[in-house]
Amino acid sequence: MITGSGVVIERDGRVALRTSDFTVPEAAITAVIGPNGSGKSTLLHAMTGLLPLTEGTLEVKGLEPEQARNDIAYVLQHMNVSPGTPMTVQEVVSMGRYSTLGVFRRARSADKEAVRDAMGLLRIEDLADRQVFRLSGGQRQRVFVAQALAQEHSLLLMDEPLTGLDIHSAQTIDHIIHEEPARGCSVVFTTHDLEEARAADHVILVNGYVVASGPPAEALSDQNLATAYGLGLLHPETRSSRGVIDDAHDTSHLHGGV
Secondary structure: OOOEEEEEEEEEOOEEEEEEEEEEEEEEEEEEEOOOOOOHHHHHHHOOOOOOOEEEEEEOEEOOOOOOHHEEEEOOOOOOOOOOOOOOOHHHHHHHHHHHHHOOOOOOHHHHHHHHHHHHHHOOOOOOOOOOHHHOOOHHHHHHHHHHHHHOEEEEEEEEOEEEEEEEHHHHHHHHHHHHHHHHHEEEEEEHHHHHHOOOOEEEEEOEEEEEEEEEHOOOOOOHHHHHHHOOOOOOHHHHHHHHHHHHHHOOOOOOOO
């Protein structure tokens, strides 16, 4: 689905991702994991074409990201809604169909059905007439995931979709992540959670560059985690696989980060 070769990305005048190679398999779940500031969101932005490459090549289904953008649904980490914005849940989800509306911008039966299906999957039908700014954080996140699902897409990108959510919203979105490949869609999401990454089909481990790209058992090996997080540098003789997992969850004391 995605191939990156020799990718270098600059943001705000600095190198945010050093020379990196990686792949994203088709109709599978890919987790992008690494410390804070490691380049996870930068990599996701580049996959959408929102960030240009400084060097290297990045192809989505054999095309440059900008050319494939209509086939990409993207859920940002923080979707701000100004208080008082008079948009209902149904209106926001319907925005996912804007790219396919006809010349008169009128929703067809297929558009309405896609919106209904997406709202059903995210369990927000009962919120259809609620104003989005009045929703809880978890409810609002489900609305924006539904908007992405309503869009015609074969690639779903999500920036930390489960962070800070109530358990109901987190379980609902996690279920969507693991159901999308059955519909032929590739999913890429960023996370800080090692267990979420282990549950994916493919992992891209990042810390200023792509440390590893491959199946979880290979990409998240003790050696790769030590490289990405600086684990076991003080007392390597006491580091165990379980200790690596625990340390990877607590990123407050980890070395590294770009």
